[in-house]
Amino acid sequence: MRRDAPPDLIGARVPRVEDPRLLAGRGAYVDDLQLPGMLQLDILRSPHAHARICELDVSMARALPGVVAVYTGRDLAQFLKPVPSAGGMQGFNAPPHHVLAVDRVRFVGEGVAAVLAQDRYIARDARELINVTYDVLPAVTDPGVALTPQAPVLHDDIGSNRAFELRIGNDTQAALAASERIISGRFINQRVIPGPMETRGAVAHFEPWEGRLTVWLSTQAPHLMKREFARYLDFPEHRLRVVAPDVGGAFGAKNNPYAEELLAAALSLKHGVPLKWIEERSEHMLATSHARAQAVEVHAGVRADGTVQALHYRLTADMGAYYHAITHIGPMMTAALMTGAYRIAHAATDIISVFTNATPTDPYRGFGRAEATYFIERTMDLIARELGLDVLEVRRRNLIRPEEFPCTTPTGHVHESGNFQLCLDRALERFDYEGTRREQARLRAAGRYLGIGIATHAWRAGFPSVPGGKGYVTSGWEKSTVSIDAAGKIRVVIGTSPHGQGVVTTTAQIVAQQFGLLPQDVRVIHGDTDAVAQGNGTMGSRSLVVGGSATLLAAQQVRAKAIRLAAHLLQIDPRQVVLESACFRDAGNSQRGIALTEVAAHAFAGPRDLPDGMEPCLEAAVLFEPANFTTCFGTHVCAVEVDVQTGAAAIRRYIAIDDAGRAINPTLVEGQIHGGLAQGIGQALMEGASYDSAGQPLAASLLDYATPKASDLPHFEVELTETPSTVNPLGARGIGEAGAIGAPPAVVNAVLDALAPLGVRHLDMPLTPQRVWRAIQEARA
Amino acid sequence: MIPAAFEYAVPRSLEDAVAVLADCEAGTAAILAGGMSLLPTMKLRLAAPALLVDIGRLRELAGISRASGRLRIGALTTHAELLAAPELAEWRVFAETAGVLGDPQVRNRGTFGGSLAQAHPAADWPAVFLALRGVACLRGSRGERSVRSEDFFTGVLTTAIAEGEILTHVTFPAGDGRSGAAYSKMRQQASGMALAGVAARITLDTAGRIEESTVGVTGIGGAPFRARSIEQRLSGLLPTPSILEESCADVPEADPTNDLHADADYRRQLLRVHATRALTRALERARSAIP
């Protein structure tokens, strides 16, 4: 019986407490910070994909009035280490990645020289005055070509472009051989650019007399950065403060301790002055992590009824020129989740990871899981088509059933709980699948091409710690501290670092709920390592699942203590105490009670006024470590119409039914899904960071790299199901990535369904009008 | 993001502006109107003029008027003004084009004259200018001259405007009660500029046949051009949907560009499709213009 929960804040559509200052233009993003005497850092970048630096003349730049210093890669290598990468994982031969290139550049956009000047206008002018002569080397940006013996090798010490090879899964050879039929395909999940609206930036301020270094960083993970920066700079961690101020989006791309950020900190230490580095958008397109960039060759062993008996992938993953923080995790995650929402007895992926003359890749919303989902959902459609079955039929036949959880996949992932059918059924009902199929037939007869696409996705979020890991992001715990002040108001200190997810509001809801308070009675503090002793960060849909669980447990502990204290003051048994609307009442005598404010004030009294053994203060700190990932799932269905004259695809309807587990604030959950859908649709139809054969990026600015605008997107129909997760006390599943994961296969499947009568069988993303039109012409020919 | 340093002049009158320009060494000064093309180029340091002559405050160069059977559009008239101009009701193509050009903020500052002077290969107004057979009026230290639209665009990003000359206004024939014009555009997904843009004007004779048509094309090649092959095919015909479509099937004078967003084949296809669409709408408007 719930006897203590008015007003019910869990599941309430509470407006965000984060909003007013952001709306009034009073946010504080890193570029908004101005410190007296602050210098500006500016980076000159390589225009070549692969070249030797023959001459680097910075003398003119140094001579420009207002310039304080100019550094080359060689200058810096004398006092700075290569930047940390690949999470310091064992067995990963990370090639040295210098802060600025030393003698050789390996991708367009790699830093070559750094200018420190009085303001950004001068710094920019000085950049123009640096003279570099390059000896251009052959470049390779296609991972397939990079593996051939003739390909130019990026890292001489490694000797080839193979970054690492790994097999994940069980035996598939025998199972494939025994299958009734083998269906094969090749799918590419193209290289894209996460592209938050705020580019990267840092302000570093070393105060020599305090021996203190503060770095304001546009990051998702100030605590991780503090640990990495301290180690990199050999600077005592207890004197280092990292602050994530307001962060204008990240999406996985602000997880990495970047060269420029480390350089800003190092130069502030060296010069003893504050300095700022703000990335321009055109630099961002080249120098901030790219993502995805995976391709698979698929072999699926199937029965005629559509049952998948065995699945094998050969996965090629493009690392780019160097490893960033967790570049290598992407393909492993893809492999681990290759079976998607399905029960497939035999499955394995052989991973080959490759270095290319391209921007390093790293996480992007749905890291590894968006790729896995795309591959399996495209495979399901391919199987249906090859067997002449309905795409729905093939999915239903293989879907893991509710009674099969927990369910261990051949790649070692455990789906803890779920109800995949529920989302599928609801999606089809809302979409009117049969009715839309009829509509499709009618339109076809009239020469119009409507297609239906389905994706039933299942993946994981809220990672647990990696056993034996010691480097970057191997810790899956999160910490929260809840404390009540003498006036009965609450402060929560959280280790995650939200930047748009609304976690300040959901945290306030979770905590206020425990005490019958209002969200505005709770203040949430995050993002400043001086104010928050320990934490990790916001990534992989973990803020609520892991961080929120720590918060809930801490709040519950404080609540239990407050109840004991109230019972002591009321002189009744704690089990008699009912906490309602910030008031503790005697269940046996409703007239008797004591307000939370009073109990709180009393909690600060000396120990002698407290129950035996009770310490003063109402405060608890809880570190929550999930035992397993949560399973996240949903079904997306969309209808897309293709203009066969121009190849333009227009989404007519998009329905997303996603399971949030327990949704603390459905409005925020829906907002997360909308944003992810926009990115997923962007990947499906518009976005692609491609290179020409010389390694020049073809979409190096927003003039060529298309991200969705309002007019490019449909009105989304989003609905939530709530199947509580079993691996955290909130029952939450992690929803931040669902849209970006579900949309690409749903949209691509729909376009191919639309074009099926024209004989188009395959398309690689992005399905730009030109690509679609070309495919139609080829099919007709 | 940050332009190179330059000097800045704000002439008080057109005379003054012409005089300032006449004083400059060739190639060192640039005229600044709305700045929506020039400033982005300078911010990327693709252009670095030593002097900017800001004509943006010369109201004598703005506005729409009518004189002796022609419409006159001042060079400084903004895209937003063209979107909303009641004076241009007879040529709905102006509002239609302005509505698909850039975005509201760009339309609030960017000017008609600046767009023609810039002559970006994927700009929208050049197509309309060609299709409506406008005449550009230029003013330089040696006086005034006019250039017909078909002689205006001389190559990639180049026009008949000579060094030191200012485009003051453009004139167009006013509506005649039996003509219609329309613009059909496919946006490049990232920049929003025209991957293909076709402006078409159709004038009908009393029998409902096409007395004359003009077709201006942008986005396809290095410079905007008239699709004369289409115009010739249509001349004298009684238009039907299939006649319009067939007349656009092949445009040999097009010399399409190849780039990331559209290769030459695809651009040819877009030209066919949008020429047909523009002509179809222009025809509807011509028919409905007949009292």
Add this chain to the structure above:
Amino acid sequence: MNISLRVNGRPVEAVVEPRLLLVHFLRERLRLTGTHIGCDTSQCGACTVHLDGRAVKSCTVLAVQADGCDITTIEGLAAEGELHPLQAAFQEQHALQCGFCTPGMIMASLELLGRAIVPDDREIRAALEGNRCRCTGYQNIVAAVRTACERS
């Protein structure tokens, strides 16, 4: 060069380099940091302010071009600590996540308010052509603008 203008109703005089962008003038000289910079190709709209009552991208206007003009930034919108109805609608409809695009979105959609006819969703989406958001998928922004238009 000397310039004098009004910013959020207050007169401002300054000496600026001709190349100084209006957005840098507002952010760095006047410390009005609510106006953001999201790109260097004049496309994202994060820098949108009103110049003589019309929405413009302040990254593509020189401070000297604003000489004698009236500028309104996001900071000038909320009078005396009260959110403007458009700002309130943004909160109500959850039209912001990271908030970086938000000031620009609001300044751009302000032009739609107070018209005789409430724009439909398609018109609102078209009116946001010059503003990019990477967080919200625009749906709630459209809803917020619609809500504010209905009320104005």
